Amino acid sequence: MKQSAILQLRNVTKAYPNRASFNSRPTVVLDNVSLTLQHGELLGLLGPSGCGKTTLLRIVAGFESISQGTVEIAGKVVCNKNSSVAAEKRNTGMVFQDYALFPHLTVAENIAFGLKNRDRQQNKSLFTNKKSFDRQVKQRVTEVLKLVGLEGLDKRYPHQLSGGQQQRISLARALAPQPNLILLDEPLSNLDVQVRHRLRAEIRSILKAAGTSAIFVTHDREEALAISDKIAVMCQGKVEQVGTPEEVYLNPRSHFVAEFVTQANFLPAKRKGRVWLTEIGEIAVSKKDFINDRGVRETSDEGDLMLRPEDITLTPDVTATTVIVEKQFLGREYFYCVATASGKRLYVRTNLNKAIAVGTKVNLSPNISSPQIFPLASKINKPLVSVS
Ligand SMILES: Nc1ncnc2c1ncn2[C@@H]1O[C@H](COP(=O)(O)OP(=O)(O)O)[C@@H](O)[C@H]1O
Ligand SMILES: [Mg+2]
Numbered sequence: 001m002k003q004s005a006i007l008q009l010r011n012v013t014k015a016y017p018n019r020a021s022f023n024s025r026p027t028v029v030l031d032n033v034s035l036t037l038q039h040g041e042l043l044g045l046l047g048p049s050g051c052g053k054t055t056l057l058r059i060v061a062g063f064e065s066i067s068q069g070t071v072e073i074a075g076k077v078v079c080n081k082n083s084s085v086a087a088e089k090r091n092t093g094m095v096f097q098d099y100a101l102f103p104h105l106t107v108a109e110n111i112a113f114g115l116k117n118r119d120r121q122q123n124k125s126l127f128t129n130k131k132s133f134d135r136q137v138k139q140r141v142t143e144v145l146k147l148v149g150l151e152g153l154d155k156r157y158p159h160q161l162s163g164g165q166q167q168r169i170s171l172a173r174a175l176a177p178q179p180n181l182i183l184l185d186e187p188l189s190n191l192d193v194q195v196r197h198r199l200r201a202e203i204r205s206i207l208k209a210a211g212t213s214a215i216f217v218t219h220d221r222e223e224a225l226a227i228s229d230k231i232a233v234m235c236q237g238k239v240e241q242v243g244t245p246e247e248v249y250l251n252p253r254s255h256f257v258a259e260f261v262t263q264a265n266f267l268p269a270k271r272k273g274r275v276w277l278t279e280i281g282e283i284a285v286s287k288k289d290f291i292n293d294r295g296v297r298e299t300s301d302e303g304d305l306m307l308r309p310e311d312i313t314l315t316p317d318v319t320a321t322t323v324i325v326e327k328q329f330l331g332r333e334y335f336y337c338v339a340t341a342s343g344k345r346l347y348v349r350t351n352l353n354k355a356i357a358v359g360t361k362v363n364l365s366p367n368i369s370s371p372q373i374f375p376l377a378s379k380i381n382k383p384l385v386s387v388s
Contacts, residue, residue, distance in 0.1 A: 004075070006180055006213040007037040007060065012069035014055055014237075029055050031237040032069070037181075037213055037230075042204065044228030044245075045217045048260065052237045053217045057183045060215065061094055062087030074180050093174030095184040099166040101158040107169050108154035111141045114173045144172040148206055164195040171203065175210050182207065182214040188223065200227050221261050225249060233257050255374055258306050265312075265346045266304040269373060276371055278305055279340055280312075280322070280364040283371050303373035305366075309335070309349035313365045320361040327358050338362060 012033045015026035030052045037043050045053050058064040060071060062084060070080045073092070078085040093114070101110050115137050145151050148168040158166055167187055174182050187203070188196045204227045207214050218224050224231050225245040232242045233256075241253045252258035255266065267278045275282040283305065314324075314336065325345070326337035334355065336348045346364070356362065 004039060005036050005072070006039045006041075006074055007035070007215075008070075008072040009033055009035045009056075009060075010070045010072075012056075012059065012071060013067045014052075014059065014064065015067045026067075029237050030059070030066075033237075033239050034069075035232055035239060035242065037215065039213055040208075040211050041213055042207055042227065042229045043215045044224035044231040045215055045234065046221060046224040046231055046261070047219065047234030049219055051234045053219075053234060054185055056234075057094075057185050057215060057217055060090075060181070061092050061183055062090050091177075091179050092181045092183055093177065093179040095167070095170050095174050095182065095187045097186045097189045099158070099163075099170045099190075101166055101170055101173070103158050105157075106154065107145070107150070107156050107158075107161070108138075108141050110158070110169060111144060111173045111176050112137050114176045115140060140176055144176045147175065147209060148172045149202070162195075163191050164199050167191065167199065168202070168206075171206060175206075175212060178212075180213065182212050184214060184216045186217055186219070188218070188220075196223070203227065225261075231261075233261060235260070251372070252306070255304070258372075258374070262308050263347060265307045265309070266374065267307060267344070267346070268376065269303055269305040269371075271301040276305060276373070278366070279342055279344065280346075281366060283366055283368065286370045300375065302376060304376055306372045306374060307346070307366055307368070309347045311366055311368045312346065312348045313367055314338070314348055314350060314354060314356060314362045315365065316356060316360050317363045318361055320363045322362055322364055324356055324358050324360050324362060327356070338364065340364075 012030055013028065014030040015028045018024040018027050033056065035043070045056065047053055055064060059066055059079070060073075062078065065084055066079055066081060068081055071078050073090055078090055102113065105113065141154065142151070145154060148171055150165060150168055150172070153161065153165070158169070161169065171182075171187075184203070188199055191199065200223055203216075216224075216227055228245055230242060231245055231248050233240045233248060235256045241248055241257045243251075248257060248261055252261060252264070258264040267280065269276040269278045269283070271285060274285050276285055321341035322338050324336055325339045328335040333352065334350050336350065336356070338346050338348060340346065348364075
């Protein structure tokens with residue numbers, strides 16, 4: 001059976017008037033964004049700061065208008081350039097980076113606030129029996145506290161909780177009214193790294209247990225890869241690629257996605273017969289054609305070879321022309337920066353058996369079986385991907 005979409009963005013564009021000068025063009029913050037989210041799916045929205053992630057979330061929530069396109073939630077158009085359904089009528093829940101809990105209300109009161117508020121604003125009770133309204137609110141508060149693993153903390157105030165606990169309460173508050181969609185805007189950014197790692201797994205299992213669809217905004221690639229069913233990678237107001245974490249990591253469709261998601265290096269490469277020649281050696285050609293992102297086939301004998309940091313092996317050699325210029329010990333691995341004879345800097349990740357001092361000359365060998373070649377960044381501004 002085909003899953004139905006809970007959220008559909010079609011060609012959404014958002015432009016702000018440019019106040020710098022009277023005649024200047026509006027600033028386009030979202031550029032023709034189309035996205036689909038299926039019921040129960042968790043979409044990671046990944047991109048660098050300022051690329052438009054929060055704006056997109058605020059549009060879905062109903063806090064921002066749009067300049068072009070349409071947004072549909074559960075099959076109903078909730079906004080186009082002329083009209084917009086009010087935020088409180090969209091049945092979405094928000095979780096913010098700073099938790100946004102009411103400091104003067106207890107945990108139970110914070111969660112109940114969301115429930116009572118929804119009843120008031122939608123003029124339609126979640127609960128059928130009015131007489132026992134308070135009892136049912138209490139029951140739902142207990143249920144969601146159990147869901148987020150914080151039973152028994154209902155009488156505490158936010159300041160009596162850790163950051164991680166406050167964020168789980170904030171998630172419980174958003175989940176309590178059983179929304180169509182939960183929108184989380186960098187919810188883990190205020191937490192320290194250990195809590196962040198634990199909580200990202202917990203948030204995923206809580207959302208899955210609740211069966212709720214969600215968009216999880218982050219600028220942290222590892223977080224997006226770990227938590228999402230599907231990732232949309234954004235750059236400067238555009239969605240560059242949508243796919244499963246594995247698809248986006250293994251088959252990036254543009255230089256930007258490759259660099260942002262996998263920290264890939266690029267080396268100019270020329271095809272000569274059955275090999276690609278690069279500054280650090282030859283790689284057998286396994287795919288001849290290029291295809292650009294509009295689906296038009298192109299062939300080229302030159303391009304940028306993608307090399308992930310884990311795709312390069314380092315071997316010390318006093319006669320080599322590449323030198324280690326930086327070394328970072330990251331606990332489970334070393335992360336090196338090397339400079340080639342032409343001055344190009346490449347990043348390399350190795351296991352702990354490979355401690356090599358800064359200043360050591362090394363040979364680099366690429367260990368990839370099917371090279372991914374992109375158009376030369378300097379020549380073509382449209383991303384190409386290799387054909388399999
Ligand atoms: N109200 C506004 N008026 C003008 N520009 C805005 C407004 N809100 C956001 N922007 C701009 O939109 C761009 C995207 O912002 P935002 O969606 O917050 O990015 P992100 O969440 O990815 O960091 C930024 O360049 C920001 O300055
Ligand atoms: Mg933001």
